[in-house]
Amino acid sequence: MAVIEAHGLKKRFGKTQALDGTDLTVNAGEVYGFIGPNGAGKSTTIRILLGIIQADSGSAQIFGQDVWRDAVSLHRRMAYVPGDVNLWPNLTGGEVIDLYLRLRRNTERRYRDELIERFDFDPSKKCGSYSKGNRQKVALVAAFSANADLYVLDEPTSGLDPLMEVVFRQCVAEAIERGATVLLSSHILSEVEQLCDRISIIAQGRIIDSGSMAELRHLTRNHISLLTSDDVSGLADLAGVFNLSIEGNRVSFDMDNNQTSQMLGFLAGKQIEHLNSSPPTLEELFMSHYSGAL
Numbered sequence: 001m002a003v004i005e006a007h008g009l010k011k012r013f014g015k016t017q018a019l020d021g022t023d024l025t026v027n028a029g030e031v032y033g034f035i036g037p038n039g040a041g042k043s044t045t046i047r048i049l050l051g052i053i054q055a056d057s058g059s060a061q062i063f064g065q066d067v068w069r070d071a072v073s074l075h076r077r078m079a080y081v082p083g084d085v086n087l088w089p090n091l092t093g094g095e096v097i098d099l100y101l102r103l104r105r106n107t108e109r110r111y112r113d114e115l116i117e118r119f120d121f122d123p124s125k126k127c128g129s130y131s132k133g134n135r136q137k138v139a140l141v142a143a144f145s146a147n148a149d150l151y152v153l154d155e156p157t158s159g160l161d162p163l164m165e166v167v168f169r170q171c172v173a174e175a176i177e178r179g180a181t182v183l184l185s186s187h188i189l190s191e192v193e194q195l196c197d198r199i200s201i202i203a204q205g206r207i208i209d210s211g212s213m214a215e216l217r218h219l220t221r222n223h224i225s226l227l228t229s230d231d232v233s234g235l236a237d238l239a240g241v242f243n244l245s246i247e248g249n250r251v252s253f254d255m256d257n258n259q260t261s262q263m264l265g266f267l268a269g270k271q272i273e274h275l276n277s278s279p280p281t282l283e284e285l286f287m288s289h290y291s292g293a294l
Contacts, residue, residue, distance in 0.1 A: 001028045003150055003181045004049065008058035011044055011205075018044040019055070020205035031172060031182040033196035035189070041205040042185045043083075046154050049183075050080060062150065076104070079148035083155025085135040087127035093138045094123030100142040112145040118167050132159035144171045151175055154185045169195060190279045224263070225252040227273040238262055249273075 004026035011019040019041050026032040036042055047053045049060055051071025060067045062074050087096055097112060116123055121137045130138070136159045143151060151172075157165050172182055172195055186192055192199055193213060200210040209216060221242070226232075227249050235251070236244045240259030245252045255263055267275075 002026065003028050004032075004060075004062050004183060006045070006049065006058065006060040009045060009048060009055045009060060010057045011048065011053070011055050018205055019048075019058075021058070022202065022205065023207055024200060026181060026183055027198075028181055029176065029179060030197040031176060031184060031195050033192040033199035034183060034185040034202065035187060035192050035199055036202040037187055040202045042187075042202060043154055044205075045202070046152060046183075046185060050078075050152065051075075077149040078152060079143035079146045079150070080152045081136075081139045081143045081154065081156040083158040084132075085139045087130070087135055087138060089126060089128030091127055092124055093121065093127055093130065093134070096127060096138050097123065097142045097145065101145055104146050106146055108145075108147070111147075112141065115141045115144055115171070118170075119164060133161065133164070136160055137164070140168060140171070144175065147178070148175075149180055151180060151182045152185075153182065155187070156184070157186075157188070157191060165191070193279070221254050221256055222277050222279055223252065224255050224275070224277050225250070226267075226275040227251075228270055229273075230270040232267070232270060235263070235266065238266060 002025050004024060006022060006024040009019045009022040009024075010017075022041065022045055024034070024045065034042055034045070044053070048055050049062065049067050051067050051074070054068050063077065065074055067074065087093075091099070094116075097116075101112065119137045119141060121134065121141065125134075127135065127138065136156070140156060143153075157168055160168065169191075172184075175182060182195075184192065184195060196213065198210070198212050199216060200207050201216075202208070228251060229249050232251055233244075233246060235241050235253060238259065239262070240256035241263065242254040243252075
C-alpha cells in the first residue's frame with residue numbers, strides 16, 4: 001500500500017522551475033531515499049508534501065489524503081526533521097522537545113529519555129548556545145519520540161558526527177520495526193545505501209531514475225587512492241577503471257564496484273603501503289553519469 005503518492009508535481013519560483021513533473025510513490029514500511037545534488041528539487045517536493053507550499057499543478061496524497069487540504073490532520077501522523085533546525089533561543093533543548101511532544105499529545109517519556117542519552121545530548125542548556133549538531137539532535141529526539149506513522153527527514157544528519165550518525169541509523173531501523181515509513185532526503189550516497197530499500201534520483205526538478213539499490217547498483221563507482229613505489233600504470237588497461245592519476249607514489253582512480261576483484265588481483269603482486277576506498281557523493285555521480293544527459 002502506498003503511503004505517499006505524488007504525480008506530475010510542478011512548481012515555479014519566478015523564472016526558476018523548481019519542479020518539472022515530479023512523480024513519487026513511497027510504500028508502507030519502507031525507507032525511501034530521495035536523493036540528488038543541492039538545488040535539485042528535494043526540499044521543494046518535501047515542502048509540498050508537508051503542505052507548507054502548494055504545487056502549481058499535479059497531485060499529492062499521504063495516507064490517501066490531500067497534502068494541501070488535509071495538512072492539519074496529516075501532521076498528527078507525521079514527524080519532520082529539516083536539515084537546518086531553528087529553535088527558540090531562550091528555551092532549553094529539553095523544553096523544546098517536551099513542547100513538540102505535548103503538541104502531539106504524547107506523554108510517554110521513557111523513549112524520549114533513552115534517545116537523549118543515546119544521542120549524548122544535554123537537554124538543560126538554552127537552545128541559543130547549541131551548535132548545529134545539537135540543534136539537529138533536538139529535532140531528531142523530538143521526531144523519533146513521537147511514534148509517528150511517517151517520518152519525513154530532509155538532510156537529517158547535517159552537523160552530526162559519525163558516532164551520532166550511527167545512532168540515527170539505529171533509530172530509523174527501530175521506527176521501521178514499529179511499522180512506520182521513512183522518506184529520507186539526502187545528497188550523501190553512503191547514508192542512503194545503508195538505509196534505503198528504494199530510491200528516486202532527482203535533478204533539475206525531474207525524477208531521472210528510480211528503483212531498489214540493487215537495480216541502481218550501476219550508479220555506484222568508488223574512488224580509490226593508494227600509495228605504492230611500484231609501477232601500476234597497467235590499471236589504465238583494466239575494465240571499470242576511470243580517471244587514473246599517478247603522481248609519484250600517489251595513485252588515484254574511480255572504479256566500478258563490480259570490477260573490484262580484477263583490481264585487487266592486479267594489485268596483489270605490488271607493494272602497497274596504503275589503500276583507501278571511498279564512495280562517491282551524489283554530486284560526483286551526477287557529474288559522471290548525468291551531466292551530458294541533462
